[in-house]
Amino acid sequence: xxxxxxxxxxxxxxxxxxxxxxxxxxxxxxxxxxxxxxxxxxxxxxxxxxxxxxxxxxxxxxxxxxxxxxxxxxxxxxxxxxxxxxxxxxxxxxxxxxxxxxxxxxxxxxx
Numbered sequence: 595x596x597x598x599x600x601x602x603x604x605x606x607x608x609x610x611x612x613x614x615x616x617x618x619x620x621x622x623x624x625x626x627x628x629x630x631x632x633x634x635x636x637x638x639x640x641x642x643x644x645x646x647x648x649x650x651x652x653x654x655x656x657x658x659x660x661x662x663x664x665x666x667x668x669x670x671x672x673x674x675x676x677x678x679x680x681x682x683x684x685x686x687x688x689x690x691x692x693x694x695x696x697x698x699x700x701x702x703x704x705x
Contacts, residue, residue, distance in 0.1 A: 595635050599642055600662040603635055639663055640676040647685035654681040 595603060608631055609619040623631050642661040646652050652660065658669035658681070673681045 595631075596638055599635075599638055600660070602664075603631075605631065635662075636672045637676060639669070640673045643669060643673055643681060644677060644684060647681055648688045651689075654685065657681065657685075 605616045609616040627634055639661045643657045646657040655666045658666045663669035670681050
């Protein structure tokens with residue numbers, strides 16, 4: 595899943611990829627990883643979105659799409675659940691730091 599994060603994954607597709615039945619895959623995945631395949635994929639996508647928001651100038655919608663989300667609202671909800679802040683707030687925190695590094699500024703204080 596990590597290597598093809600943008601792919602539309604279903605339990606059947608994933609099970610076929612690893613040559614297991616969907617129920618076997620679900621059971622093994624939960625026992626080994628501790629969460630369902632869907633929850634794991636949501637985590638991977640939120641992490642990818644966080645990376646894009648922190649390292650590029652992409653907007654939330656574009657970062658969500660690049661991370662494999664079809665719906666930016668669903669992406670934002672999952673992102674906030676994972677990181678405790680909205681994607682917009684997360685991105686803004688990195689962009690302020692980038693603008694203000696090595697400079698004394700009124701909004702950030704000394705670098």
